[in-house]
Amino acid sequence: MFRFKVIKKSKEGEARIGEFNTPHGMVKTPVFMPVGTQATVKGLTPEELKGIGTEIILANTYHLYLRPGHQVIERIGGLHKFMHWDGPILTDSGGYQVFSLNALREISEEGVTFKSHIDGSIHLITPESVIHIQESLGADIITCLDECTPYPATYEYTQRSLELTINWAKRSKATKTNNHQALFGIIQGGMYRDLRERSAKEMVEVDPDGYAIGGLSVGETKLLTWEMIEYTIPHLLPDRPRYIMGIGTPEDIVECVYRGVDMFDCVLPTRNARNGMLFTNSGKIVIRNSAYRLDEDPIDKDCDCYTCRNYSRAYLRHLFMAGEILASRLNTLHNLYHFICLMNDIRQAIFEDRFLQFRRDFYHKRCNT
Ligand SMILES: [Zn+2]
Incomplete structure (x- = not known):
């Protein structure tokens, strides 16, 4: 079972250190997760990653679902064996890639229909199918499908979007069968204080193992990013890790840690x-x-x-x-x-x-x- 423990909280600000256990090892937080989009952190071997102190990496469900296909990875023994990484892995839900890489997509209560950026084939992913895919990949931490609310977005759109994301989180949790995998729910709410607060409170009700904060660093000012984090975090249970998706620079990391964030991923160090x-x-x-x-x-x-x-x-x-x-x-x-x-x-x-x-x-x- 996934357990997160706060070891110490800073006297000023919300910064804290903690640790969580996974079937593939312990992770100390705050932690940075190198991004291994295609089941590889570009250019480095797992031994090299360990040699520099990497504890956990992220892989992208969307990319692995399209190529080579999660069934291929499952047949070969799961993601850890496939990529020769025996440490913890977090997989995202693919939602972000569906929305950022595909101009042609259709969102409904059921899920998202999109056209593959590789061969143009049409796919429907649902909260349920995304959990099945991540269970067959076998990551240690998996995430619920969400709609990454675009920026800017009207209040009405953002509200509908967050309701969809919360509803999808409930369906994701009901679908999950593997108790060795932790499930993170994604908080949205755009750039509206009351919607961020509502999203956080409703996600607490869903009761995932950890919280991912999504829909930030999408074009808004840094001040607005920090504000949205400050509106979110006080409403979350303190005994669950908080992961901010896709952020960021060293400066962003310091600012987010100060505001109580525990986990980070970003392509910046590898892409740069x-x-x-x-x-x-x-x-x-x-x-x-x-x-x-x-x-x-x-x-x-x-x-x-x-x-x-x-x-x-x-x-x-x-x-x-x-x-x-x-x-x-x-x-x-x-x-x-x-x-x-x-x-x-x-x-x-x-x-x-x-x-x-x-x-x-x-x-x-x-x-x-
Ligand atoms: Zn150096």
């Missing part, structure tokens, strides 16, 4: 790595910049990842300019390690009751460069 944008404690660097042509320093002098211990900015710039595969691999190793170290530092700061000081220092370092 492949585009040559690298994270450091003093801000981002663009490795293709000619200023690095003769630069013998590592990406970040404070970083002790494999890339920073062994390679200069000049070499990494050369690999990137030459379009070498190794550029993506080394950059991804560094960026993910940077995010994992950030989470370790955050947890340590909360543990030592100095999270606000940590937050001030975090911004100070970035402003001084």
Whole structure:
């Protein structure tokens, strides 16, 4: 059975450290989950992911359902065996991809009909089928189908959308048969305070194992994102993890942790790595910049990842300019390690009751460069 335990709560703000257990191991929170869209975190082996301290990864139900097909993965022994990752996995419901990758889709009470972005075939997914798919993939944490409310959206649309999402969450819970998998319900409510509050309260009634906060970072200002989180979190049960979907930058993570979020996923560190944008404690660097042509320093002098211990900015710039595969691999190793170290530092700061000081220092370092 899935259990989440709060180990310590910050005296100021809502930041907290905790841990949850899964059939594939324990996870310490706040945690960053590298994104493995196609059952692979692009460019890295599971051993490399573990080597940099990755505890849990995310995989996308939508992509794996379309290709290679969840039945294929089930036949081969489930997602863990298929991708040779024996740690915890969270699968999303596919709802976000259905809405973001498909211009042609039709939402009804029953579910969503959409056209595959790969071959144009027509599919209907329902709250029930999404649970069946995720049960056959075998992830440790699975999620309910939701409608990611577009932005901007009218009050009436947002209200109808959240009612649909809550109703789908109830059907998802009723469908689930595997007690080893935890089920997360997704909170929507757009950019309306009362709808966020209502969504949170009604999701508490549904009683999932954890809460995902969806529909944010969809084009609204950061201030509005933080406000919506602040309206949501006080209405959730404190003994369940809170996962904010698709966020974000190191700054976003610090702000969300401050407001009580426990779990994160984002393609930013991996996608930016492949585009040559690298994270450091003093801000981002663009490795293709000619200023690095003769630069013998590592990406970040404070970083002790494999890339920073062994390679200069000049070499990494050369690999990137030459379009070498190794550029993506080394950059991804560094960026993910940077995010994992950030989470370790955050947890340590909360543990030592100095999270606000940590937050001030975090911004100070970035402003001084
Ligand atoms: Zn590094």
